Structure formats: C-alpha cells, structure tokens
Amino acid sequence: MASTIYDLAEAAGVSISTVSKALSDSYSISEKTKKRIREIADSMGYQPNARARSFARQKNGIILFAADLSKGVGFENPHMFEIVTGVDRYLDEKGYSLVLKHVTKETAPEAVKELMLGEEADGIIIHAGVLTKQLAFVLGKEAYPHLIIGKPDFANTLSWIDVSHEAAGQIAANYLLDKGYRRIVFLMGDSREDQISLRRLDGINIVFEEEELSIETIREIKSFNDSRKITEEILKRELLPEVILCTNNYLAMGCIQSIRAEKLDVPEDIAIMTFDNYPFSMLTEPTLTAIEVDMYDMGNEAARFILQRIKKPNLQTQSFCTTPILIERQST
Amino acid sequence: MASTIYDLAEAAGVSISTVSKALSDSYSISEKTKKRIREIADSMGYQPNARARSFARQKNGIILFAADLSKGVGFENPHMFEIVTGVDRYLDEKGYSLVLKHVTKETAPEAVKELMLGEEADGIIIHAGVLTKQLAFVLGKEAYPHLIIGKPDFANTLSWIDVSHEAAGQIAANYLLDKGYRRIVFLMGDSREDQISLRRLDGINIVFEEEELSIETIREIKSFNDSRKITEEILKRELLPEVILCTNNYLAMGCIQSIRAEKLDVPEDIAIMTFDNYPFSMLTEPTLTAIEVDMYDMGNEAARFILQRIKKPNLQTQSFCTTPILIERQST
DNA sequence: TTGTATGCGTTATCAG
C-alpha cells in the first residue's frame, strides 16, 4: 500500500498540512522540519497520489493532442509524430503529460467540447487536419488554452503555429540562384499536397521575380513513378534544365533514378534538390540537398506556447511560423 | 461555469446521489427519473468533471506508453507510432486515454516506479527498447498492469507481445520455395538489426532444412549503398541467384537499382523480396513482394491485453506473437 | 426507488 501524507504526518509527529507544505517547499516551514519530513518521505517511498493532487489543484497537468490517428498515419505522416515527440518532451520537462486523442473532422467539434467541459486536460493542441469552422467556433466560445498545428485555411481568431512554406521556397530559390543555376524545373504534387507546394512556389516566385527570372513548374507529379516518367521526358530536351527541384523525396528519388538510367551524373549533368528531408534524402546516391523543417522543434514551440497560455489565460492570440533550414549535400 | 451534479440535483429536485446513479444508469433508479435527469443534464450541458471522477473512482482511465522518444524517432521508427496509434484507438473506444512518457534505459526504472506509486495511470505499456533488468525488477515487485512491446532478451516473468520474426522467415521461405525458387541469397544488416534478422534467418532455416536445402546469407549489408555494391558483385557471378531476399526496404531498393543499371529485369532475370513493407515497397518499380507486420493491429492487441489485465489483476502472465502476412507484388 | 452521509488524498485558508 502506498503511503500518504497522513502516514508521513504520523511518522513525523506533525500535522498533514505541515507535511504537505514541507513537501511543496513552502517558505513557511522551517528548513529543519522540511529536511526531516523529506527524509521520512524518502524512507517510506512516498509518492503523492496523482489523482488526488489533480483534484485538489483543479488541474491535472495534461495536454491533449487531437488529430486523426487512423491506421497508417505512423507511416504516412511521420512528421506528425515528430511534432508529437517534440511536444511531449517539452511538456515532460515541465511536469506535464501529453494525451493522444483520435478525432476526425466530423467528431472533433463535439469531442473537443466535451473534453473542455469535462476538464479532461489543461489545454489542447489540435492538428489542422481536423480543424473545421465548427471546431473553431467551439474553441472560440470558451477561453480554453489551445493551439492549432497548421495554419487554418479560413479567417479565425485561433492561435496557431505552422511551417513557413513560403520561406522554404525563398530559401531554396536563393540558394539555387546563388549557386549560379538559372534553368530550373519545379515538380509538384497532387491536389492534397498542393496547398503546401503552392506556398513553396509562392516563395520561389518572390525571389525569381525580384531577379526578373522565372521558373518552370510541372504539376500533377504525384508519385515516384510520375517523377521517373517526367524526368525521362525532360532528359529528351535539347536544352536540359540545370536543376530539378522536387516538392518531396519520392519525386527526387524518381528523378535520380531516371537520370542515372540515362548514364548522366548528378549534379554534374543535372542537379537535384528537394523539399523535405524525409525519408531518404541522405540515403540516395548522391545524397540530396534538401530544405528541412525541424518538426520536433516546432513541437517544442507548440508546447511552450500552450503552457504559457495556461499561465496567462488572457494572453493575446498569437501565431508563429518556424523557419526551414537548408541542408546542402551532394546533389547540387 | 460548468455545471455539477449539485446543479442538476437542484434543478431536478432530487439528491445528488440520485443524479449520480441516474447518469451512470444504475438499476436502482426508475426509468422515468433517469430520463428526466438526463434531459436536464443535456439541457444544462453537463459534463462530469474528469478529475473528480478519477479521484472518486480511484482510477483515471489512463494508460502510459513509455518509450525513448528522442528527436527523430518519428522518422526513424514509424513502426513505433503505428503501434501507438493502434493502442490509442483501442483505448479510446473503451473510454481510456493514452499518455506518452519519454524514458530511457537509464531513467526508466526510477520513472516507472514513481509513475506506479503515484498512480499516474491504471496501466503501462513499455517499449522493449528501454527495458532493463532493473526495470523488470520494479515491474515484478508490484502487481501493476503492464505489457512490454517486444520480447525481452533476458529471462523474466513479464507480460510481453512481439512480432514472430521466426514465422516471418518461415513464411518467406515457404513462399519462395513454392514459387520454385531454389538459389536464394539473404541480405541482412548490421548488429543493431541483427537480432531481428537473425530470428528471420532462423525461421528461414527451419524451412530450408526440412527440404534439405540451404540459403546463402550475406551479412553486414547495412545500407542502401552496401546493397547496391553487393548486388553489383552478385551480378558478376556466372550462376546468378534466382532471388535476393532483403531484410528491409532500403536494401531491396539498392538491389533493384543495381539490377536495373545492368539492364536486367526484375523478376524475370532475378527476383527480389523484402521483409517489411515500409517505406517504399509499393513505390519501387516493380513493386516489392514483402512480408508485412500489422503494427497497428499489434497495438490493438496490446491495448486489449492491458485492459483485460486491469479488470483481472490476477491474470496469469502472458505473451503473444503477432503473425506477419505476405503481400505478393511484382518483384517475384 | 430515493436520500444521507462519508470517503477519496491533497491543497489551501485561516487561526493559533
């Protein structure tokens, strides 16, 4: 049986309130008493009961992470888990815990409402993938500490954090131009990824327009195989592009394969660059120059914000963007 | 302000215990009263306070998932998150929540002890990656509901669940022999992966020995590039093997690239098969025949077991193995 | 079938 402050109080010959204060290092308890009580606590293997503590304190140190956790996300969206990891580690450091909650666009509004009303947690982080206007409405009604991961695609007063895909595009464009490349092709994906790719393209265009240059964009390149095929086409041109910039690793892998199949060299004959550092930008030959976003760090930031918001509930709504970084490797 | 059962009791003109019982559908309350109270609860937007409930019930419906959640695991070990997802979904269905806890081999024994004593959760699932004898000792002392994900590599009385890598090896071997292949090379990785690969090899050997055949094993093939190189070597042989069986997708990808570079065809000239279905067995050309393990399902099972254990604390220690499945694709 | 009273383990307020 686990011991309680009553046991400690008895053993120490003091009251439970003295024990409680001593253990929480209250300034109104003498050092001597504190020390003695702590020693007794240690010797008895005392560990405060988390449930009783939550109840008395009216907060349980739990932060929710609500997202669509369907079968396969672990593989399809490892970024999300990298964020989760980052969130968890920060919270852990601050004595908080992270609880995963599966919700969908459909279930989220009602589920979140219940979680808020039932005070299941002290705050909630929500993946933008399940965000709807109804959910935004629910969050807006109560002053509940929240943060959305991903920029909402409608007007709102929510707090959110996202990757600056525009900045990523700019970084990529600047890097390539600095290297002296001019004829660049950008391969981007299907409609689901369009949002992100388009924002990257926006960033690229800002830089190119400044230099009065333009970039060739090929859309609807959705897969490794699409990429192989389009690269084969491209290689038939009389004037080859100097660089193929891909919106993800799969496309880049396709490019490399087609180029190598033609016995051409990367980057000598044609350079490759990719957004995203996953899953194999360091495994290809040559390794890929990539624009990476530190999702773990973004998770850290998200956690930091939500705890701050818990401390200061009347904090102004805020939004953040994390900046991608360039990893130069062999392919450019 | 959220309403409580006191508010409901007042509104309904009954006592709080009647409300409490009505809401938990106790048989000792008349249907009429129940209905009335439920309606009042709905109209007042009543949601039971999770903390108070946990406290009163002496359980909080939380299951811990303890693992090493270092930066990068989301990418390096998506399998783990697929398990987490599976666990979470099952728990969610049963009204439980999953809390992630970062621990290392070093911190785990003390951390788990505290979590147990502090009754932070009703049960704990621990990734074998952080399991040590000290931790096993801690778990063994208290009759705390637990489950290890991954077979412990030392004698113990813990409950665990794991993939049957031996079965995977057998399935692969049987499949290849059935297809009529005989000259088979097995590529396996470095020491970290050795444990798993060796168990697969054990399974393969069982089948081969029955047929009085043997398999050629090439070890220390650690990466995509190692695999490319060794495949190039292999292709120089006079008598080519009929199949290269790889312990993971990266190695398989390397094989395919080398084979295609030599203008040979898969599977006509040489077949490829791989363990694991991730990250690109369906993206290569040709797509890869693979042995897959349903990690999500394993998570489900893990959750199922731990809840069962909570219900029946005196349940015998158990261990399980999930069986891999064969996915036949174009490469064989 | 309903109500009363008590416990759950801590924190916090206030009196000593």
Place this chain on the structure above:
DNA sequence: CTGATAACGCATACAA
C-alpha cells in the same frame, strides 16, 4: 512556524 479544517465533485454503502 505549525495545525485544524474546509473545500474539490463524484461514487457508494447504508438508511429510509
């Protein structure tokens, strides 16, 4: 500096 005691919101044994 220390102690008595009242919350905290719900569940439940027992009384009515």
